[in-house]
Amino acid sequence: MSTADDPAEVRVGDLSEGAILARILARLAPSAAPVGPGDDAAVLAAPDGRVVATVDTLVHGPDFRLAWSSPFDLGWKSAAVNLADVAAMGARPTALLVALAMPNDTPLPFVERLADGLRAACDELAPGAAVEGGDLTVSDTLTIAVTALGTLDGGAPVLRSGARAGDVVALAGEAGAAARGLDVLFRRFRDLAGEPTPIAFDELDAGERACVEAQLRPRPPIALGPVAAATGATAMMDVSDGIALDATRMAEASDVSIWIDSAALGARRGWAVDGGEDHALLAAFRSDTALPPGFRAIGHVRDRGEAPLLVDGEPYEGRAGWDPYRDWDSATG
């Protein structure tokens, strides 16, 4: 137990759950819900009689490294990736529930900055959404599981399975920046044993820095999810694992083939195809639909052929995205 008087030296293990919770709630936006934090459960508005719900977890090790991610970054990213899943249904995020499991020696200011990041991501990416509940527990492994809820505001959900031959495939948001940023981190900021080391931002050029920031604090175009739905998107998902893997998933769900024009992916096309974590919105629209502002065409949908995904006309056979169960080994990082 710490006996320090300096608030920066207080550890969560020195405090009761209630005391930690009070410090977190003080950083969050006021509740906009019928019943916000503090009871056994929250009660949230679901104005059209449905609620969109998703959960995603960030785990220290496979999903982030504390040498690279600040607590603010972690709060931001854990919110952003879940807001993107709500937006990818064509819905507007309304609330987050945050399950935070952390070691007893976690500094209290770390938790407060994490709460700041959660709030900032909601305020900037999904105004009106707020943390409305959560759970604190002890773990040897810092883990942040965020549930995001949202409303379709009377519209139909946009599924992965609705793409039809002739549709245009379009993308909104970054393509490859987060993956390029991860590559910069792995190549430049590891010591001889391969362990992450602090990021020297002043050693990075502007492009590298932008990509590292896209990796640590992704900015998915959340507001464009409902816009795409209202414009008639036939299928949509967020690109969490790279365009190759996620477009393949859309093609399989829709029983079509998807042709991607890699030149349309811009300067980081290689990273965009194989690397994930931008949480851009990948959508299909009827070819006679004017794409909503923010979306750019990157391909089209064909009748199902032998391969679900064609990149510049060739069946895609590269490395398809990031699968935590296949790609991560806690021993080697």
Add this chain to the structure above:
Amino acid sequence: MSTADDPAEVRVGDLSEGAILARILARLAPSAAPVGPGDDAAVLAAPDGRVVATVDTLVHGPDFRLAWSSPFDLGWKSAAVNLADVAAMGARPTALLVALAMPNDTPLPFVERLADGLRAACDELAPGAAVEGGDLTVSDTLTIAVTALGTLDGGAPVLRSGARAGDVVALAGEAGAAARGLDVLFRRFRDLAGEPTPIAFDELDAGERACVEAQLRPRPPIALGPVAAATGATAMMDVSDGIALDATRMAEASDVSIWIDSAALGARRGWAVDGGEDHALLAAFRSDTALPPGFRAIGHVRDRGEAPLLVDGEPYEGRAGWDPYRDWDSATG
């Protein structure tokens, strides 16, 4: 990587996320939702325009030990504790989202049995509720974060803060069994180093066995939550941390004092007061309300005095429940 042909020897690290997910989904109840598992998010019915939402996490170490809990137990308990939080608002559970973080060497049958436990708890405790979404990730620490959603079916939520002087305090469900069961586990099934060892059920008498089972697979009276709400409960919560701590929380939220008659708690009154995890429903009712079947009076509400909680007339000064941040040390268990 395992190369075994025996399915029992397959580890989750040998499989893709999609393959593990398919094995889990095969064990779960069919989705009853407008959009169930498989897309970026689920779409769930919220028929009265509101949704009740809560999250709670079980972490290996502070919350369970694999020497004592079977994977079925873990699935069951992670569902039950969250269903209880929904019921404690007076709501009917409709859906769970399950974020499962597990080591790569977790056997696939372990995950399947955990899914069986989730399903069984829903089927038996909250018919109509099902797992409608989730997330799989890798972690060195097995962690199960469950979000539970529910509907108030047009009724008002029952908060902690509504108890008024003169109300009867009533309890539905077990009182002290889970805490007594944990004590049996700690006293009887640890080796010389204090490490958990397998439970020898045949060494237990019937009462001990029932308590151990209550600890590992609690059976909160989920269906009684909406019944209590319909009967006019003025306040309600689930007893997760012991009647002393949770009744104190209700008293503080309601700005009243609560008098508990310990004799009404039955044979395990000491465990009931100080120990948690039964997830019984603690509720207040107007004194002229006939208690719904399943509830028994255990005390009453008074104007706020100096102490929020009186047990048999004495201000309660004992050990008040379990706080993970105060009570658990990963080094000593």
